[in-house]
Amino acid sequence: MTNVVIKKGGLIELPKVLMSQLGLTVGKKVVLSIRDKELLIKPVENITERITDSIKLEDKKLIEEIIETEEWM
Numbered sequence: 001m002t003n004v005v006i007k008k009g010g011l012i013e014l015p016k017v018l019m020s021q022l023g024l025t026v027g028k029k030v031v032l033s034i035r036d037k038e039l040l041i042k043p044v045e046n047i048t049e050r051i052t053d054s055i056k057l058e059d060k061k062l063i064e065e066i067i068e069t070e071e072w073m
Helices: 016-022 044-055 060-069
Strands: 030-035 038-043
Touching: none
Parallel strands: none
Antiparallel strands: 030 038
16 A cells, blocks of 8 residues: 645646556546445446456447546446
8 A cells, every 4th residue: 555645726746656557647538436435446448448358349439438438436
């Protein structure tokens, strides 16, 4: 477990080791969600691939557009 400080404007800087473990780079999109009062951070690509596999669509760009336009996430 790693502790970080929330900065002005609610910014949280992720340590390099965590970014590396998640496959994140600067500018990469992530999805934030709350489960049981815990903040979850997931790379958008993982969600896109999961949706692609579950509904048998090959068009990842289309799925990314759907994810970006939906507020349920």
